[in-house]
Amino acid sequence: MNAATFARWGFDGPRFVYGLRTAIAACIALFIAWGMGLEHPQWAAMTVWAGSQPIRGMLIEKSLFRAAGTAVGVVAGVLLMLLARGDAVILVVGLALWVGLCAAAGNVVRGFVSYGTILAGFSAAMVTLLSTAHHDSIVLLATDRFATVLVGVIVALIVGLVFTPAASGDYESAATKLTARLLDEMARPAEERSLKEQKAILSEAATIEEALDPRAAGSINGRRLAHAVRALLLALVSGLLWLRGSEAARTDAETRQLLAEGGQVDAARFPEGARALRSISLGVDGLDNRPLEERDVHASVLLHRDWDGARTAGIRATATMLVIGLVWVVTGWEAVPYVLLGTSVMVTVFSTFDDPANFLKAVFTGQVLGAIAALACRWLLWPHADNELAMLLMMVPFILSGSLVQSHKLSVPAAMDYAMVFLLLSQPVLPLSGTFLQSVFNAAAVISGPLIAMAAFRLIYPIHPRKRLQLLVAAMVHELEHMAKGEGAAGGERWRMRLNHRLLRLVRWVEKTGSKDVDAFEGSFAVLALGSAIARLRELQAGGDLSQSTARAIRAALLRCADVGEEPEAAARAMEQLAKRLPASSDTELLVDAARQVRAESAFFRLGAA
Template sequence: MARPSGLAWLYAPSPASLLFAVRTTAAAIISLLIAMWMELDSPQWSAMTVWIVAQNSRGESLSKSRWRVVGTAVGVVMAVLFTALFPQQPFLFLPAIALWLGLCCTVATMVRNFRAYAAVLAGYSCAIVGLAAASNPNDIFTVAVSRSTYIMLGIVVEGSLAALFAINGETQARIALRAKLTSAMDSATDAVAHVLDGGEHAFQRSRALFGTILTINDQIEFTEVEMGHHGSEGDHARAALAAVSVLLSRALGMATRMAALPDEQSDFRATAGMARDLMRDIPPLLAHDEGAANAMVRVRALQDQCRARITAALGEELPPQGGVSEEHMTMLLDRRVLHQALWELLDDLYFALREFHASTRPDVRDHFHFRLPAPRDYTEALHNGIRATASITVASLIWEVTAWSSGLGFITIISLTVGLFATRENPVIATSNFFRGTVAAAIVAGIMSLWVVPAVNDPTTLAAVLAVPMIVGGLAARNASTALAAAAYNIFTINMISPLNGGRETEIAYFNSAVATVLGAGCAVLIFRMVLPFNTDSVRWRMRGRILGDLRRLAASPALPDTRRWVGYSADRMARVVRHAGPAPAPVIEAYLQGTLAAMTIGLNVIRLRHLHARQQLPPSARRPVEVVLRRMTQFTGRYGRTAAMAHAATRILRQLEIRESDIEKRLEMTRAIAYLLVISNELDQNADFLNAQRPYRRVDGA
């Protein structure tokens, strides 16, 4: 079979890509012509705004437009403030802008989606407006109003055309949301089915699902915009995704228990077989409107069977002096541990199905609210702020030393590039591609400015000649491998062409603009490579250290930990491992994914153990070993294996106490404690190298 050409996105685009390119090109040209009709001094800014806010979905475009208005407003206000405070004082004005951009990039690193975009926009909008009026501070208000006008014009035109092209947008958004949730549920239940079937590598195909879950979780915000305010479907969808994450972690714990306990549980194997069949039946069920409800009924029925097996095992054990051998008592306890774990796994599945079902049933009376909290990497945020501040500082020094006539434009381009990419997890790769797009924009703009535009003498012809390079840029923006380069191309091409009402950009003006733009983007690339450069090994090492700290806090926090927060943090870490993969060998990434998933599972079982301990239904003799493990967990370093040894010892003690206990409720509580400790101890043993953050993690599969 012939491999598709690398230029297939250009000569054989998908209908969706072609529609996006044509729609956005039309919006950019219309906004440009309106700005020229209004006789604004820099009409190209309205077209640039269209390309900046244009997204694949209307929900994303609307969300980005809203936050762009917020970011622009804040940036304009700060530009006016700095200009008023430091008129004709470049050695105060430029550092103030540098520090402000650094602060904005720091804040942007700690928030998600287009809120981060609004934060960086507040930074580089301040630079754009402030620097535009630097030579004549008295014009700051005029510049601020004109820039705001361009942006609002671009947003309105792009939003209007996006709405015009959005056919049955609300219905399509609901269909897309259901499809994404169904895909996540299908993958999760398939992984769990393989675990219950005894598959050793059941999770290798599903670990990347955590990255998908996080992506879907972020996109739900945009889907909600498209669906409108009808209920809490988006919150139920987020809750379903969180439940899927917990389900996968619970399945890993299930696999650990099945491997740790003797394989002589024919009774459990029969129940596990029914659960496996149920997991495989769920994907076709979810294709129907009432499929989730029917699946929930089957889950509850299977949970009842698990309870019946637990009760039957207890019946065989009682009374303890009834002639039952200790070996048989141990086997019955193992059976109860496995069935209790399976019951809890099915309970997580039930919760996921319930939230999935609710996400497909809009109800204006439903006020359910759910969010997966995002972890904040303060070190990364600080690094981003320092890089942004350093970039403007270096550019300002270059301008001051050289007195370059295009120096302010040079600083503006650097601030724009740094602002756009400072919050990227690997800005070196992002800015390198952006630089390539900038060079392409300079070449195309040169051809247009020097040979094509001079022959144009009416708006219709101008629209026709601009449409071709714009459509190409729109198609490139929809192709993953060229998207970053296309972002620069689409923004800077029209800026360097700079169509005007009263004439055209002169050759000298074009060359000055092109040189400042290309050098600005190139300087930004160098700064990202030289100032606190991104290093995947150090990022992963730092992540392991944070995992240890978080595990200690789960055991030590005065308040009972929030499962939702832990799931959100863990899913984000797994997604970052995948995104940071880069040139790292696949076995290394697999090992990190396994270690991160194991840490998530350990944390969830620590949380469950703490909740069990807080219920105070364990007898004092059983509470003590649990307290010892939790206390040891607060000092967990990942070294020496002491915490794992404590967990193993506590498991043995609880097993002995459980056999002698006559109170049924207390025995069931001890069964749960044994199940949690079993997972904690075994996962600590199996992932000892990963959890020892004092040394680099070099393990690969088979090593």
Template structure:
């Protein structure tokens, strides 16, 4: 499926021309793949044409990244089918079970990785069906079928990659750069507001939206190593920039919180005691850190544009990827839905003796795989399937009226050109892109173009009836066992975030800050996306940045803990244990003993300033009071209405 950046504004602007260029490249790739497949005599040339639409993306780097992993996945899937079919062909039910389990298992594994690598296992899953299902009634031909499918799909991928890389390529870097600059401008405005109250106060939702934008940039950046521009060589710098963007979210959120606390105290005329001084110091620490990280972001962005400029990136962080959220339970349910859908279609196929019933099993696997990452795939399955079915009347017109009069490939290409161009234009639309790909899949599969023309109505009807059955089974099974609403998805993400906080607080060794912030920010982004236009005060919205700040402060204390004197270390361990106990509760209610233990740890840290430094190489290294600032922040985050901290224990 294509990644669809905004390419479709009106009127006829540069972006609209880009959309037309994408459609032209995709149509050319499809016709080239079809011609080569027919020229070399492949049995199913239309698979090559269909593949060009499946892998196409308006960004050339995204097309290339998908292409590589799809080739690998297709080869793996074909190899699995070649191994399974001869061994189990005498036991159709067992063979169906093996293919279904492989497809569902591969889908589940693919959902644990949200980078382009996920295409490898997803394709490995349903490619086994593409090869195995047609070979069930002729197992002796399974290797030939597998080789043909791999060749056809690799041919389609190659043609798409060449067309999108050589003809008016659209760089991932060109799409990513303005988004990064806009994000940094918003972050800078947030900092100025937290420091000086300058400009309109951003809403909590607007700030959470920065998490969504940051993760969108992180996911788009996964295609940078495959780009056609100089950004490809700067992929390490891009990742370094993204890591600092993740760090800015809790820093700016903490800075804003301290600013609000100080303003509130001033408005109430609260005494200027130790706690006020600590809040000011925490505000100053976060301000220095945010300024430093923002400066490094600007320097990295300038270095990406001009590699001759210096970079603040350290050698140690070059190999530190951003970790994204993965839900094992969700992935297993998706795999189970695919397995059950395929098995049910296979049972109908075997019990009825329906010649084209295997199409239903194949399409059920494809439908389950394409939309498995969604909370509720059913509406998109129906929309996608509806677009495929909607293309059938056009395919019937071509097959039974127009194509019989065609002689030669040039005439065939001219006849197919309007349909391929229209599909490409729809695919370039940011909202309707999947509809174009679905319509082209339905159109090409229904035509089933081969080297010699065949217009068989019985085959046309049965094969497309199989697609309808596969869609209905996939929708029914998915709706029964896998669909969850937005509220349930938010609750699930919040539960995972809470369990992560417990794990961080109970960790034996200091966790990796980048990995922690990557997962926490990704979950915040996923929560924000599901909130829609809800008000800022909803339960799901209220957690968000607060818990990302808590995660960062826990990690900071874990880094400080091994390097302080014994009494302070024990105090920090008690604090972390109590934090874990609080987040283990579904209501996140902290134990009452945590507040005095926090105060005790703060007194010990104030008395031992040599323990404030964080050892090791880190983005925050160099702030002499980071450890104390983390305790102040944790007290403020977990007990915002508590009485002021006092430096000495009351007699």
């Protein structure tokens, strides 16, 4: 078959090659684990499928955190078994709490650290729920489980290092070019500035920021460069904010010339512009100091953390595991541990997805196909096997078929689960035991995981694209409210960096989903404008050189801002009234700009309070 025919049938050539390489590595891991006498050799093959990555750095980092997460999960599982001492109630409660904790933590941290954290949750489930009397001690059980996973990690790593390409993409140059475009925009007369260009700069900055962590994975210097690029991108957001205000509208020819030459503007006349340019300058300097050996101070970066999402993910996972565990305790049905195991994976891994319930439809399809393949292998082929080696050889065609599933445009989302469920349900041990009906029940128990998780994601703190968007906007609005109440850090740049990062995340989210619910550009900059105003008012309060009437007016304005999500118009009025009480200055400009933008984007602020 030639490449054109292959593509015409809906298959992607490079993806097929990648899938075939992964499948062959999975077969190698399967035979090695079996040769070592490990109890579940197919888990080594599962690890290869789970750990495989198309980029070398991502492969290295994911392998590291998979091994670390498995080790932590195995230890947690062993401790749970020691604590429970055969008591199913203690085991279920302990496992539910552990899985919930790992799900919550996995939604706070980022990248492959999140993956390793979540893996620690369901690795404990694999230790505690699929144990057998084969082991003489819990230590041997833990050693067997960890060794099985380690075989898969090592095989995936070796094969990947040989065949997987390094990351591509010069994000340093891209960020530098973007900086030049922004400075050029800032140097133009107000009437020549382009809102389209400003939105394009923000969009490209958001795209670059999203790609930094995957491309920097597996390299310490890559991480340092990603940090420097991200610091510069966050600084660019401050420059874009400046373009929205009155300072930018009144720049003269001399100031614009300074901007064109990359110089600093008069901080007394343009305090916000000078601050934004200092941040950009620091970000550019950070790019010039990339090598690991150089330890000069880089611009700091503070990122968005989804604390609300973490809390709900933890509660959802714990509650779901407790409900299923209760069924196990009451009925004693031997298939329920498979349900618990499958559910522990689904409610943790997919809690970080943008639309988990919708994605789980494809997961369910893949698991059904994998279960059918496992049943076919067990009842059509294995009865003819004379030894375990023959059983493993009979599994090979099914494992290799995963490359076809992974490369077809209609089945890509289901490919991973097809392979994983086939391997999970295939235990190559002689003599064969159980009935066909028992095998069907076990398969049904496993594939019930996505269905249960779908229900959990829809019923327990429902999560979907609009909710994700609302939570991100709410995080931005609540940041301002905390600052206004004096509960957040209004001084320095920490709040600004976090809001800038949330803005980039929001812009990218809206672009990917095509959401029409919110104007991420105007709304986010209204939040930043109000944040700058609140920070300045806090500085004036801290200075103490205020009349009593002015101090009262500032307190009143901050009190209104503390409830800006519910009453944005009231906060805007308070800022306008305060600006009238103050002598004309850059501070009054800042307040008026904030009031104008908050009033125009009141729907955005209310979305954060919904």
